[in-house]
Every structure is written in structure tokens, then in C-alpha cells.
Amino acid sequence: PWAGPLIMGGxxxxxxxxxxxxxxxxxxxxxxxxxxxxxxGPRMPRLPRAPRPKSIKASEITGRRSIGRSLIAVVPMLLVSGLVLTGCSAEFWPGSTPTDA
Structure with a gap:
């Protein structure tokens, strides 16, 4: 009878x-x-910066866009939350009775 409240507490x-x-x-x-x-202490004079070469992105080489890091982190979070929530049902709560349909 304590399964539901303990799951919610967890x-x-x-x-x-x-x-x-x-x-x-x-x-x-x-x-x-x-x-x-x-x-x-005495400061050294700053030297002028050298120009940086133009960088080439991976999407320019392959023609495809890469998935961002934030999207890669969201997919496992959604998967884990979906798996956790599939275990929830009314039968875990004490005093609940299944309804007849």
C-alpha cells in the first residue's frame, strides 16, 4: 500500500x-x-594580432547540418521520463479502485 506515496516521494x-x-x-x-x-609590474607593449584564417564548418563540407548539443541532451531526458512515467498507474495508490468501463 505504500508503493504510490514512496514513488512520489522519490x-x-x-x-x-x-x-x-x-x-x-x-x-x-x-x-x-x-x-x-x-x-x-611594468607592462609589456601589446603586439598586433595576426589575422585568423577562415574556418570551414562541417556542414559546408558534407552539406548536412549537425544536431546541436542541447538537442542531444533532450532526447535521453525525454526517453527516461517516458520510461519512468509508464510505470505509473492508479493501482499503486492505496484506496483506489479500478473503474468498470
């Missing part, structure tokens, strides 16, 4: 864990910066 904890993980990644990206103060 789903809530998984959601909280995912939010904390994304928050940690955001904090990690923002914390990259100078870690120490460099001593002030």
Missing part, C-alpha cells in the same frame, strides 16, 4: 536533486575567475 527527491545539481553547475561556471592577485 520523484520529488529526484527533482530536488536535479535542481541542486543544476544550481551547483551554475555556481561552478560563475566561480571561474582570477584566484590570486598578481603583483603590479
Amino acid at each position: 520523484a520529488i527527491l529526484a527533482l530536488v536533486g536535479l535542481i541542486l545539481y543544476l544550481w551547483a553547475l551554475l555556481h561552478l561556471r560563475r566561480s571561474h575567475g582570477p584566484r590570486r592577485n598578481l603583483p603590479k
